Amino acid sequence: MALTKTQIVANHLAEKILKGQYLPGDSIAGENELATTLGVSRTSIRAAIQTLAGKGMLSTVAKMGTIVNERNRWNWLDIELLRWISEFDVDHELIPSLMEARLIFEPNIAALAALNATSRDLVALEEGYELMVKGEKTVDRDLFNEGDIKFHKALIASSNNCFLLSMGDALITALGMTFKHTLEQEVELSAPAIKMHFDLMEAVRMRDVEKARSVMRNIIMDAIGKTIGKDVTFPQFIL
Missing domain, CATH: 1.20.120.530 (GntR ligand-binding domain-like)
Structure with a gap:
């Protein structure tokens, strides 16, 4: 089954976070930059960010944008998060x-x-x-x-x-x-x-x-x- 644009963005951001390209406390790229890079709408970007925020991986902070949370805030019982960890072969x-x-x-x-x-x-x-x-x-x-x-x-x-x-x-x-x-x-x-x-x-x-x-x-x-x-x-x- 083909991924939706929101899922493509969520996978992209999750991989960068899990592989340490974004570290806890880092601000991720802005909506416009992500939309241009991935060829999707800003609506898809926002939906993907909400998805990762729901898993505890991201937070939106006033005047700082969207930042990566410390791992102790992640939902480690989330099936999709565990799937990403396995798929990207990280965190042995x-x-x-x-x-x-x-x-x-x-x-x-x-x-x-x-x-x-x-x-x-x-x-x-x-x-x-x-x-x-x-x-x-x-x-x-x-x-x-x-x-x-x-x-x-x-x-x-x-x-x-x-x-x-x-x-x-x-x-x-x-x-x-x-x-x-x-x-x-x-x-x-x-x-x-x-x-x-x-x-x-x-x-x-x-x-x-x-x-x-x-x-x-x-x-x-x-x-x-x-x-x-x-x-x-x-x-x-x-x-």
Whole structure:
């Protein structure tokens, strides 16, 4: 699907910000300059700026124009922001933070899934698992990753918690980001990961809350070893 002019401008500005061409506190180019450079109307420029302001990336300040905000003001759960980070392949240092967030949320999501999963949820989990198996057998990394994402989407849905469901898209987008940084590119080496996902699926099926929590933690720790190495340390209270 073709991008709208507003989306083109938003992507252009986001890339410059994420790649450090605009730093926090910098004023971005003016509306007229951007309109001329990108060949769009000032209306599209304003709409794009509003889009990025809604994500916390920009602010309009009297007598200063539109400035780039400090990163602690950005909405890090915004799906489009996470997509930009992945697409522009920036901020590798975010991966440890993503893994910390996964360690905080996903083991307990798995525990809730063991309590609340319906028969339909279990079918969705199995569909994701089967795609992972097929991807490994056919040496198709993209298919394996597709199954992995489907599995984790189904796990979040299985929690049947409306607040966690609202966070789900951000967690899944973050999961997809880590695929680009995995140290294990050979899908043939993914048999242990498949076994852990099977064990998690069975723990949810058997309503084994503590096993589901433990296996999910092991899955994440395995992913940490494949993305940022086994020597990384995290606060003890989230382990």
